[in-house]
Amino acid sequence: MSSDSDYFRPSEAQSTAAYDSPYDTNDTTVLNRPDLSDEDPFARPEPEPHRWHFGADLGLFALRVVLGALVLAHGLQKVFGIMQGPGIDGFAAVLTAFGFQHATLLSWISGVTELVAGALLVLGLFTPAAASAVVGILATAVYLRVDINLFAGGVELETLYLVAGFTLLFTGAGHFSLDRRTPWFRRAPAFGFIFLVLALGLSAVALFVLR
Known part of the structure; x- marks a missing residue:
């Protein structure tokens, strides 16, 4: 004859069923976690490489x-005067009209910069420097x-390039x-911010120091 306590004792079938649960019964306490004591708590993990996305890429x-080819063409116009370009002297005259000093030197700098930046963009090499x-x-x-009196300020084409x-x-x-295995490819926003500050700084020097 069974006692009252036998009613609260699980049967063998009930004990087996308790471990046949479809839910995960693994112990997830911190005692089973891997030992992280040897890891440097201040170490920065390496960023994961960009996943392939055919449409975005x-x-x-x-x-x-397209942008690189157009910028390269503008550089050819400035430096060599081809494709109905102004050449160095013509572009220097434009800069002088805008009040720039050392207009010829700035013409060379602008033209060569466009040549190099355009070629690098086409290749996809040193992209942060070229884009900046x-x-x-x-x-x-x-x-x-x-x-401000014109539609889009009269600079819609320049704005699209920008x-x-x-x-x-x-x-x-x-x-x-060619940049796909470089640090600036993996950390594009960080490098982008650095080169943006550099580009805007040089632009400010040209506008407010050399003019």
Whole structure:
């Protein structure tokens, strides 16, 4: 004859069923976690490499190549005077009209910068430096040419170039590039911010020191 306490004692079938639960019964207490005492608590983990995204990478490739080719063409116009370009002397005259000192030197700097930046953008190489060069030059152009009495200030084309350069500055070149294994590819926003500050600083020097 069983006692009252036998009613509160699980049967063998009940004991087995308790361990057949479909839910995870693994012990998740801190006692079973791996020992992290040997790890440096101040060590910064390496950022994960960018995942492949065909659509985004293809879009960045198209944006980068088109912008680079156009910037390169503007550099050819300034330095060599081809494609109906002004050449060094013609562009120096434009800068002089805007009140710049050392206009010839600035013409050479601007033209060569566009040549190098455009070629690097097409290749997808040193993208933060190339994109920041575009941002600096186009920010200066927008500041000089904007007219609040015109649609989009009369600088809609310059603004498109500027925004395209700004975009590549913070997104990086994408996987279809020579930059894909570089630190600035993995840390595009950080490098983008550094080069943005540098570009805007040089633009401010040109506008308010050399003018």
